Amino acid sequence: MINYDYISGEVKRLKRKYEETDPDRLCRLMRITVIDDDTRMQSADFKGLTLIQSRRPVILLNNKLSASLRQIVLAHELGHVVLHKELANMRAFSDFDMFGINDQCEHEANVFAAELLLDDDVVLDALNDDMTFFGAAKTLCVPPELLDFKFRVLKHQGYSLNSMMIANSRFLKHIPTNEY
Numbered sequence: 001m002i003n004y005d006y007i008s009g010e011v012k013r014l015k016r017k018y019e020e021t022d023p024d025r026l027c028r029l030m031r032i033t034v035i036d037d038d039t040r041m042q043s044a045d046f047k048g049l050t051l052i053q054s055r056r057p058v059i060l061l062n063n064k065l066s067a068s069l070r071q072i073v074l075a076h077e078l079g080h081v082v083l084h085k086e087l088a089n090m091r092a093f094s095d096f097d098m099f100g101i102n103d104q105c106e107h108e109a110n111v112f113a114a115e116l117l118l119d120d121d122v123v124l125d126a127l128n129d130d131m132t133f134f135g136a137a138k139t140l141c142v143p144p145e146l147l148d149f150k151f152r153v154l155k156h157q158g159y160s161l162n163s164m165m166i167a168n169s170r171f172l173k174h175i176p177t178n179e180y
Contacts, residue, residue, distance in 0.1 A: 002107055004156040010082050011115040021116060023074040027059065032081060034074065036063040045173045048073040050080045057081045064177045068141055072113055072180065073172060079112025080105065107149075110171070114149035118142065120157075123150055127161070141180060145171035 015021055018029045027034050033053075037060055047069075048061045059077045061070060084105050118140065126136040133151075137144040151161050 002104070002111065002152075004111065004153050007079075007083065007108060007111045008115055008153060011112060014082065014116075023071055023078050023116065026116075027074070027078060030081075031056065032078070033058045034061065035059070036061050036070075038063045047172050047175075047177070048077045050077045062177055066178050066180055068180045069175060069177065072117065072142065072146060075113035075116045076109045076172060078116070079109035083108050083112060110146065110149045111153060114146050115153060118147070118150045120154065123147070123154065124159070143171060143175055143180060 014026060018026055020026050020029060024034065033056065035058065046062055047065060048059060050057060050059050052058070059074065059081070061073060061077075065073060123136070123140065126139050127133075131139060133147065134144055137147040140147065155161055
């Protein structure tokens with residue numbers, strides 16, 4: 001079961017501690033190495049992975065990602081670092097190898113990314129402008145799946161929202177690198 005309160009609390013803690021929401025700057029402040037690389041990018045599905053090297057987190061990103069998709073993938077991988085430290089020591093996280101317990105881990109990392117990148121007020125304002133769910137996703141320049149993860153958090157907080165979709169935890173795998 002997903003603990004939305006815990007994930008939201010971790011995002012709020014990071015925002016408060018570092019006074020930052022940009023995943024790149026957060027990684028620098030947290031001393032997480034981020035490498036944009038294409039030598040490991042044999043699969044078009046590969047977006048990013050997290051591993052531990054010399055007891056320090058390292059995030060590898062496909063250097064062919066569009067700027068906004070890169071932010072989403074980086075926020076997702078940062079979610080793995082923050083939420084799944086114990087698993088990162090055992091194996092690398094990868095968006096093309098969504099390990100068995102990974103569906104929950106991937107879901108949690110997606111919730112983390114949605115919480116970090118999508119401010120509650122901005123999302124609610126977009127919806128209050130009589131926008132459809134997909135219109136709001138387009139306006140916010142995010143995949144509808146990421147907005148759906150944000151909706152889940154907002155619903156958990158008591159907001160009454162209808163999204164029309166159930167996001168797949170593996171949605172990042174299927175988004176072309178040049179989208180968003």
